Amino acid sequence: MPEIKGRLGIAEFYDVIFNQESISLHEELLNTVEESFNFLKEFSKNKVIYGVNTGFGPMAQYKIKDPETLELQYNLIRSHASGTGNPIDPKYVKAAMLARLNTLSLGNSGVHVSVVKVMSELINKDIIPLIYEHGGVGASGDLVQLAHLALVLIGEGEVFYKGARTPTSKVFKIEGISPIEVRLREGLGLINGTSVMTGIGIVNTIYTRRLLEWVICCSSAINEIVEAYDDHLSYDLNYTKKHLGQREIARSMRSHLEDSTLTRKREHHLYTDNTDVSVFEEKVQEYYSIRCVPQILGPVLDTLNEVERILIEEVNSANDNPIVNVEKQHVYHGGNFHGDYVSLEMDKLKIVVTKMSMLAERQLNYLLNSKLNDILPPFVNLGTLGLNFGMQGVQFTATSTTAENQMLSNPMYVHSIPNNNDNQDIVSMGTNAALITKKVIENAFEVVAIEMITVVQAIEYLDVKDKVSSKTRKMYDAVRNIVPPFKTDKVMYPYVNEVKNYIINHQNKKS
DSSP states (O other), X not given: OOEESSOOOHHHHHHHHTSOOOOEEOHHHHHHHHXXXXXXXXXXXXXXXXXXXXXXXXXXXXXXXXXXXXXXXXXXXXXXXXXXXXXXXHHHHHHHHHHHHHHHTTSSSOOOTHHHHHHHHHHHTTOEEOOEEEOOOSSSBSHHHHHHHHHHHTTXXXXXXXXEEEEHHHHHHHHTOOOOOOOSSHHHHHHSBSHHHHHHHHHHHHHHHHHHHHHHHHHHHHHHHTTOBSGGGOHHHHTTSOOHHHHHHHHHHHHHHTTOSSSBOHHHHTSSOOTTOSSOSSOSSOOHHHHTHHHHHHHHHHHHHHHHHHHHHHHTSOOSSSEEETTTTEEEOSOTTOOHHHHHHHHHHHHXXXXXXXXXXXXXXXXXXXXXXXXXOGGGOOSOBTTBOTTHHHXXXXXXHHHHHHHHTSOSTTOOOOBTTTTBOXXXXXXXXXXXXXXXXXXXXXXXXXXXXHHHHHHHHHTOTTXXXXXXXXXXXXXHTTSOOOSSOOOOHHHHHHHHHHHHHSOOOOO
């Protein structure tokens, strides 16, 4: 059971989001939150503190009367719970909840301790607030999306509970949960931050790492199918480049192929006496989509590692406004809610995921085009040419989906539109960036699923399943449990969807 102490990593998110583990709140954390609240309550007397006794945004010039300060917090939550579009998948919302709980527990927000207690209870009981995709501009953080979370915490709105969308009040009654106590600035403290974009982003990184492992697996298997020379993966070649990502991808592929009997040594074939040869029938070097995989996926890995680092920094940061500093007995006003860090990282992530889908699509095309590979029938058709179509139909899907990813990988980071009476005159669009990245990742899994089916069909045609590496054989068997060998034409969409579902939800063992 992860214990929340104000410092979270990817492992804790994985345990809570994917393994459904419960969390506990460290006693020191609760003391920190309570101390922060008590200080702000005392400090704000006879002082003008934004969001405690003033209006919000461009309305901050209006002083709020003492009897109306709590009403102000409820008004903020209710008025900003204005999201539209599709509901965000509960898995991503749960990650956002964990991110918000963590940042509020740092003691820089001055919220009542009931906030972190109720939020932890919702996480542990898998009661997930209804939050919509549309509404956030990512400057005062995820105001609209977080308002839907806050709405649930005050006992209103809707939640997903035991698979059904249900009124919060009904679920709270069933589970015996009391709403949070709004005492000071709980409304602003909850909605003013980057936790939705960050939570979505963290789940995006987890899925991207999983996707990368499958892309490495497919790329390695294609080396076997074409009986490629192995020196493009060698330690000596890849260590002449200083990039850690390239070195790691090459190492992983060498590990994947270490017990393969299909890849070849150049010194056994081309580094011999060839004085009588004028034209080499076999390729001296493979196409780039096979030969340059470490150089293509290396930047992907390096980028993923950096994105992950920035997101973990964000989730362990205070990202609301104003910031409470109990030690210095002061309250600072600023803009920690601005989501540019997350927005930029999400744009970088979706670019490298798109490049992975492009690599998978090119490798797929290589396998399907008999004039390129010279060893497989057109479209890896195991039936009668002309009468049957093999993988011809699903290539259209892979090409179309890759093209969509290329379009979606245009950056959100530079798409600022001023709003909020120009108070928010430059914004991050961070949640949009995170959600578009989520879509790009899902698309990439579709392309890789189609490639995997094709790789397995190629192994079938060449009858080399007993010659491939043990790791490739494991992939082969997994796909064959879903997709039988076929010579006659099949309706393909159920198979593609099932393989996609398998690789999304199955952690491939790292090479």
